[in-house]
Amino acid sequence: MATIYQVSELAGVSLATVSRVMNNNTRVSDKTKQKVLKAMAELGYQPNSIAQSLASNRSNSVGVLVSELHGPFFGDMMSAIEDTLRLEGKHTIITSGHSDEERECASIEFLLGRKCDALILHAEAVSDEYLLSLESRGIEFVLINRYIEQIKNRCIRLDNKQGGYLATQHLINLGHRNLAYISGPKWKQDAQERLQGHKQALADAGISFDEVLCFEGDYRQSSGSKGLDWLRAHAPEFSGVICANDEMASGVMTRARQLNLDVPSELSVVGFDNIIYASYLYPTLTTIDYPIYEMGRMAAKYILKQVYEKKNLDIKSVFVPKLKVRDSSVESV
Amino acid sequence: MATIYQVSELAGVSLATVSRVMNNNTRVSDKTKQKVLKAMAELGYQPNSIAQSLASNRSNSVGVLVSELHGPFFGDMMSAIEDTLRLEGKHTIITSGHSDEERECASIEFLLGRKCDALILHAEAVSDEYLLSLESRGIEFVLINRYIEQIKNRCIRLDNKQGGYLATQHLINLGHRNLAYISGPKWKQDAQERLQGHKQALADAGISFDEVLCFEGDYRQSSGSKGLDWLRAHAPEFSGVICANDEMASGVMTRARQLNLDVPSELSVVGFDNIIYASYLYPTLTTIDYPIYEMGRMAAKYILKQVYEKKNLDIKSVFVPKLKVRDSSVESV
DNA sequence: TTTAAAAATGTAAGCGCTTTCATTTATAGC
DNA sequence: GCTATAAATGAAAGCGCTTACATTTTTAAA
Known part of the structure; x- marks a missing residue:
């Protein structure tokens, strides 16, 4: 591997000059620049990035x-x-x-x-x-x-809050009044914010938030399934469920199918993130796009x-x- | 940021000794080693990995x-x-x-x-x-x-060939005789090998391979859908389709649903790779596990x-x- | 003890660059 | 042609480590 030294020798200039043309910032005459470039090409020179880092502290x-x-x-x-x-x-x-x-x-x-x-x-x-x-x-x-x-x-x-709001508002606009929510881990900021948006949308529609309609998942597929079970066991009836991410929504849909609960006619499901396979699921998943x-x-x-x-x-x-x-x-x- | 020099000074030893305890390979007496370790801790010393790389050429x-x-x-x-x-x-x-x-x-x-x-x-x-x-x-x-x-x-x-073989053999064992295949891009080695396995399994079962039952996809979801359409338009009837990866299989299933073609009763589908969401699909996807x-x-x-x-x-x-x-x-x- | 060998430690020369500062060369105004 | 200035170039000192080699200290056999 050629070093800057060999380049400088072949080009007949100093190290400093070679370095300058590499970082083509300082003024180097066009003539020397060409000489150096030619030497570099001839030697197949590649600067050593480690040495550059050490010397430049970057x-x-x-x-x-x-x-x-x-x-x-x-x-x-x-x-x-x-x-x-x-x-x-x-x-x-x-x-x-x-x-x-x-x-x-x-x-x-x-x-x-x-x-x-x-x-x-x-x-x-x-x-x-x-x-x-x-x-x-x-x-x-x-x-x-x-x-x-x-x-x-x-x-x-x-704006996670806005996202949570949109998801819930969508179902409300479709006439749903009894909505369940499957949240992410509440210690995570985005989970909190999404839930806040959900609550806000409910409030704006004059629907009161009911703790028992809210399950805390872990953002994974399995906790969507678990969440649906828990909600059906503990919560009053609901016609829609908003999930704080798509993976849990996928879990809900999988479990719903096992329970012979038709999505969407018996249960509307909304996700969050719009991950690539949200559109591969059956039915395809309504969700909030996260760019x-x-x-x-x-x-x-x-x-x-x-x-x-x-x-x-x-x-x-x-x-x-x-x-x-x-x-x-x-x-x- | 403390350097090795400061450590050596504080510990009252040479640079080399400090370097030695860092790369704790060479023999350093336990006493000096402790001194050095103590100095490092005291200074919150972290070796500079760039300098290490330059010096050690690694x-x-x-x-x-x-x-x-x-x-x-x-x-x-x-x-x-x-x-x-x-x-x-x-x-x-x-x-x-x-x-x-x-x-x-x-x-x-x-x-x-x-x-x-x-x-x-x-x-x-x-x-x-x-x-x-x-x-x-x-x-x-x-x-x-x-x-x-x-x-x-x-x-x-x-062993991609073996994988292709297993997928096809599975459907043959289930009594299927008319099998379509959706391949990956044929210039890719794994696509070729999987297809070879498919052909081998057909041959071993005494079924002749028919070009018109084979569609070349691009390993993406959309080409699974496209493939199914193409096969239905150009190929003789088939009761099962083997896809060279799960994404295309997912595309096949999506398209089948749109066509009111029931999977699996009217069409068996097998994928390849066993990617995480193969088990989230509906129906869950039979596939070849790729570890x-x-x-x-x-x-x-x-x-x-x-x-x-x-x-x-x-x-x-x-x-x-x-x-x-x-x-x-x-x-x- | 004495001494040779082994173990521990130190010295100093790089690794391949960047960059400051000094020096040389070109430019231009008179 | 002669300066004063600007532009181009070079010399050399690091950057923070590793490591070959030299030196000192310890160990143990005689």
Whole structure:
């Protein structure tokens, strides 16, 4: 592997000059520049990124923390981030935190140990204080799907409350009055917000919220099934159920089928996220679209702008959810 | 950020000694070791991984190439790899190649430029020659789901042919004689092998293979739907369809429903891969289990063994597919 | 004790770049 | 042609580690 030294020798210039043409910022005469470029091509020179990092104190890598590496939601998020960063020659180091405080923390420190220039975090379990402490440590980062007032400009988020509102309003508009809700884990911010939106929609329609119509799931398929069972056992009758994500909605539909409860004629189901296979389910799932790809892209842009000084990037921090009506919800009879 | 120099000063030893306790391989007396450890703790010292990499000519990072960052299949693969490598303090740089020769190539060179110690590749589009050239460049890598005779020990793969065989045999055993097949893109090795298995199973059952019962899809949901339409328009009657992956099978089921064709009573469907939501579909999908998580883990182990000299790791290169019977396939009437 | 071998520790030369500062060369106004 | 200034280039000092080799200390056999 050729080094900068060999290039400088072949081109008959100093190291500094070669370095300059590589980082084509400083003024180098066009003539020498061509000489250097020619030498580089001749030697098939590739700068050693490790050495660059050490000397410039910049690794050109950004660390990403997701909850899980699998799952359609995070897949889209990672895709968006990697696509965007790669175009600028930055690389993406991905870790998963499994929604666990300790593991999220360990992942973040791991990324920092790797000298990432910045972090993009989908951190669920770690405390606000910890995140704020990153800020005071001078670490560059951006949060996806989390809101902390003190650092709101670092938060790329969806208006989850509005999403919860839309989902519930949709069923109310279809004439449903008795609605069940399957929530995500209540310690998660997005779960809380979605539930708030649900309550608000009920209130605005003059329907009172009933605790017994609300089941706390864990965002996984199985807890949708479990939730439906629990609700049927404990709650008064209901004609529709709103789920805080699509996977639980899928669980509800699966279980409903086992119970010979027809979706949507006997039970309308609404999900949240609009993950790819929401439209593969039967019936296809009415849900709230979460523009995670766009948000991932935006997070990457934020970093490009703040850390890598790319100009002309408009940063938008709050995204608006949209109702996606499909076959799993119909008018109440 | 404390450096090794400050540690050495505080501990009253030389740089070399500090370095030695960090890489706790060489002999350092227990007494000095404790002194150094204490100094490190006191300073909150974290080694600079970039400097380590430069000095040791080892980045402790492994590059991973997948086709897509999203999708349940690659999600599991990445999970497995990251989980395994992280335990050893290695990090994972992920890129996607989108099944496109140029992009796969660019990704690989990108990873190499980042000085990855090794690569784990799910390369579909790049040529055998290119991959062989990596070998001769002295690059450490392992291939997932691809077989090249000359470097077979670097290939972690599933017996795709056997999988195709099992899927078809399953329907034959259920009494089906008229079977359609929806293949993946024929230029992909796994698609070819799966189709071979299908043909073999037909042959072993004394059924002749009919080109017109075989549709070439692109592994995506939509081409399953398209395939079903095409087959119904062009092929003789069939009571079962084997799909080269689950997504296309899902497409078939969706389209069948639209056509009022009942699965499984009028059409048995079998998929391949056993991705997570194969069991969420309705009816739940009979499929071939692809132990991608185990294979990802194995690829990572291969690297740990070959590149990072971890001992006591058994490497297994060929994995065996298993039939997973669910509700989408029944006896032929 | 004496001494040779083994164990522990230190010295210093890189790893391949970036970047500050000094020096040389070109440019232009007179 | 001669300066004053700007532009281009070069020299060299790091960045924070690892590691070959040299040196010192310990251990144990004679």
